[in-house]
Amino acid sequence: xxxxxxxxxxxxxxxxxxxxxxAAAFTRVLGKKVDVTLIESSQIGTVGVGEATIPTLVxxxxxxxxxxxxxxxxxxxxxxxxxxxxxxKQREHSYxxxxxxxxxxxxxxxxxxxWLRGLQEGLSTDFGDYCLERxxxxxxxxxxxxxxxxxxxxxxxxxxxxxxxxxxxxxxGLRRIDAKIEDVKLRPGDGxxxxxxxxxxxxxxxxxxxxxxxxxxxxxxxxxxxxxxDWSHWLPCDSAVAVQTExxxxxxxxxxxIAHDAGWQWRIPLQHRVGNxxxxxxxxxxxxxxxxxLLNNVEGKVLNDPKVIHFRxxxxxxxxxxNCLALGxxxxxxxxLESTSIHLIQQGIVRFLRMFPVDGDIIEQDVxxxxxxxxxxxxxxxxxxxxHYHVTERTDTPFWRHCRQMDVPxxxxxxxxxxxxxxxxFREGSELFDDxxxxxxxxxxxxxxxxxxxxxxxxxxxxxTLLNQIKQQITRTVDKLPGHQQYxxxxxx
Numbered sequence: 001x002x003x004x005x006x007x008x009x010x011x012x013x014x015x016x017x018x019x020x021x022x023a024a025a026f027t028r029v030l031g032k033k034v035d036v037t038l039i040e041s042s043q044i045g046t047v048g049v050g051e052a053t054i055p056t057l058v059x060x061x062x063x064x065x066x067x068x069x070x071x072x073x074x075x076x077x078x079x080x081x082x083x084x085x086x087x088x089k090q091r092e093h094s095y096x097x098x099x100x101x102x103x104x105x106x107x108x109x110x111x112x113x114x115w116l117r118g119l120q121e122g123l124s125t126d127f128g129d130y131c132l133e134r135x136x137x138x139x140x141x142x143x144x145x146x147x148x149x150x151x152x153x154x155x156x157x158x159x160x161x162x163x164x165x166x167x168x169x170x171x172x173g174l175r176r177i178d179a180k181i182e183d184v185k186l187r188p189g190d191g192x193x194x195x196x197x198x199x200x201x202x203x204x205x206x207x208x209x210x211x212x213x214x215x216x217x218x219x220x221x222x223x224x225x226x227x228x229x230d231w232s233h234w235l236p237c238d239s240a241v242a243v244q245t246e247x248x249x250x251x252x253x254x255x256x257x258i259a260h261d262a263g264w265q266w267r268i269p270l271q272h273r274v275g276n277x278x279x280x281x282x283x284x285x286x287x288x289x290x291x292x293x294l295l296n297n298v299e300g301k302v303l304n305d306p307k308v309i310h311f312r313x314x315x316x317x318x319x320x321x322x323n324c325l326a327l328g329x330x331x332x333x334x335x336x337l338e339s340t341s342i343h344l345i346q347q348g349i350v351r352f353l354r355m356f357p358v359d360g361d362i363i364e365q366d367v368x369x370x371x372x373x374x375x376x377x378x379x380x381x382x383x384x385x386x387x388h389y390h391v392t393e394r395t396d397t398p399f400w401r402h403c404r405q406m407d408v409p410x411x412x413x414x415x416x417x418x419x420x421x422x423x424x425x426f427r428e429g430s431e432l433f434d435d436x437x438x439x440x441x442x443x444x445x446x447x448x449x450x451x452x453x454x455x456x457x458x459x460x461x462x463x464x465t466l467l468n469q470i471k472q473q474i475t476r477t478v479d480k481l482p483g484h485q486q487y488x489x490x491x492x493x
Contacts, residue, residue: 006359007035011206013181013196013219015040017158018328018345019212020165021060025349027172028064030356036169037204039196041180051268051275052080052255052339053153055099056432060346066168072492074164075156076271078251079484081137083338087259088444090393095443096254097338099151100133101435103470109452112438113423114463116451123464127442130467132474137254141481142488149477153339155255155268155275177202181213184223192323193219208323208357211330220316220326227317228332234386234408235313236399237263237335241291242277242307245300250485257337258297262399263290265297266336271488274300279335282310284399311335319374320367325352332378337388340381343432347377373430380431383412384440391416391444416446423448 010026012019015038023038061071071077082098089095103111111130118124128134133151136142142152170176179198187194195205196219211219220226232238251269258265263280278294291306315332319325326332327348334340351373355366390408394400408416415437418424425437458466482490 007033008208008357008359009035009037009206010208010210011196011204012036012038012210012212014212014214014330015162015166016212016214016328017162017342018330019210020162020169021342021345022210022212022327022349023169023174024064024165024172025060025346025353027169027174029353031172036173037175037177037206038169039177039179039181039198039204042178043180051156051158051270052083052266052336053156053342054339054432055151055153056343056346057153060350063350064168069491069493071161071164072154075154075160076273077154077156077492078269078271078488079142079253080153080155080255080339081133081142081150081253083255083257084137085257085259085388085440085443088257088264088388088392088394090445091396095439096128096134096137097436097439097443098128098131098134098137098254099153100131102127102134102439103130104466106454108454110423110425110438112425112442112448113451113455114458114466116423116448117455118463118467121460121463123460123467125471127439130470130474131439132477135474135478136481137252139478139481140250140253140484141478142253142484143481145477152253155251155270157270177204181218184219186223190322191224193223206323208325208362211324211326212328214329215311215333217316217326217330219324220318220321220330224321224324226321226326228312229314229317230312231314231382232312234382234406235335235389236281236283236402236406237279238311238313239282239287239290240277240279240309240311240335241287241294242275242309243294243298243305244303245274245276245298246303247272247274248300250483251488253484255339259394260293260297261285261397264337265294267298271492273303274298279337281399284397315375315378318367318371319348320352320370322367323362331374334378334381334385337385338381338433338436340385340432344378344381348374376429377432379409379411380428380433383409383415384433384436386412387416387437387440388444391441391446393445416441419448420446421449423451 026036084096086094115124179200182199183197185195193209195203256267262284265278268275276298278290280290287308311333319331389403427434
């Protein structure tokens with residue numbers, strides 16, 4: 001096909017985190033090669049139930065050439081080294097799922113196999129003692145280390161993040177329209193979106209439309225009837241209530257996830273306040289009861305009225321349908337237990353950039369491949385989140401008894417059985433989580449029955465030396481790190 005001078009027109013429907021991440025990426029990466037318009041109404045609020053991220057956001061910002069210091073100052077961000085899970089295995093028990101790698105693997109066997117033999121020999125201590133990020137988090141320390149030596153993410157103010165990205169995108173020439181979308185006009189014949197009709201009378205045409213309209217999926221669902229795959233039989237929580245409080249102590253370099261009778265609570269520390277919330281299952285409790293439970297379990301002055309959000313876990317049957325791409329809540333929803341919401345948005349954006357339509361022509365093979373990869377990503381994350389609920393020793397409430405006894409996807413059942421029988425964890429393709437699987441399975445109380453026979457080629461003395469060397473190196477590194485608040489003060493000025 002011959003090259004043309006046509007500039008593809010991208011129309012983003014909706015702002016919020018998803019819309020402005022897309023806008024910033026398209027304008028900063030593609031520049032003048034595209035014409036980008038974003039439509040959002042200042043009369044419509046956005047849903048922001050989570051303000052925690054995972055390390056992939058660090059690399060997304062590098063792609064967009066975003067200054068980390070400017071970003072952190074603008075969003076009142078703190079550093080995050082992992083998530084502390086409290087009351088998940090059983091009441092009064094906790095473990096920290098850290099971002100780093102635990103121990104040292106060899107070509108045939110992961111570190112967990114050496115650790116398991118060490119347990120039998122009386123040589124091993126807690127699994128997390130062999131993870132640098134976990135030890136730094138528990139010591140409340142942080143610093144940037146050479147060669148990405150410390151894996152980290154951020155806690156951010158989501159509303160401020162959207163404003164920060166909006167400013168970047170508008171500097172690159174993005175056009176923003178403040179209006180409501182009244183109607184979506186489809187093209188006769190192929191059903192592609194032709195134009196968006198706004199409440200101020202404007203008709204906005206485009207070649208590619210990005211649906212960031214939240215749960216309603218104004219384009220992808222209401223106009224195109226793409227369909228939704230419901231996962232609530234595996235993830236029964238269907239509601240959340242959120243509230244902000246004043247900070248009463250220095251911010252921790254990790255998120256807290258605290259299990260309750262019918263769900264769980266988050267605490268996300270920013271520089272100036274704390275984000276709090278409760279995710280719960282309405283089958284076992286009520287909105288009012290969970291509002292009160294949340295207010296009874298926060299620290300500091302409450303800054304806003306608790307807001308309840310209802311949702312249905314699952315995904316659109318296609319993330320990319322004809323000339324419409326769904327991002328964020330419009331594409332589906334997984335609760336923010338492992339802070340993956342923003343990750344899925346950025347994965348959708350980067351994947352689309354890799355498959356950007358040539359000369360504005362949408363290639364069906366690209367659409368199919370995009371959806372295949374998107375399905376793989378979200379199913380993997382879905383299984384990881386279900387794991388937290390299903391592998392538990394709690395039987396003290398109807399909710400937790402249901403989670404222990406429920407059926408799980410075959411893909412997750414295979415992972416659990418494989419780890420239980422052999423201690424093995426395999427990473428398939430571009431899966432997001434790797435070391436995380438054994439951290440959470442061991443943290444939730446799942447212990448393998450056996451370890452890899454290769455470990456027995458080491459003498460007891462050699463194994464003891466290996467385990468001690470790993471711990472000693474971690475201790476030396478952590479002892480040199482400044483306190484998290486001290487480093488924040490210096491880095492963010």
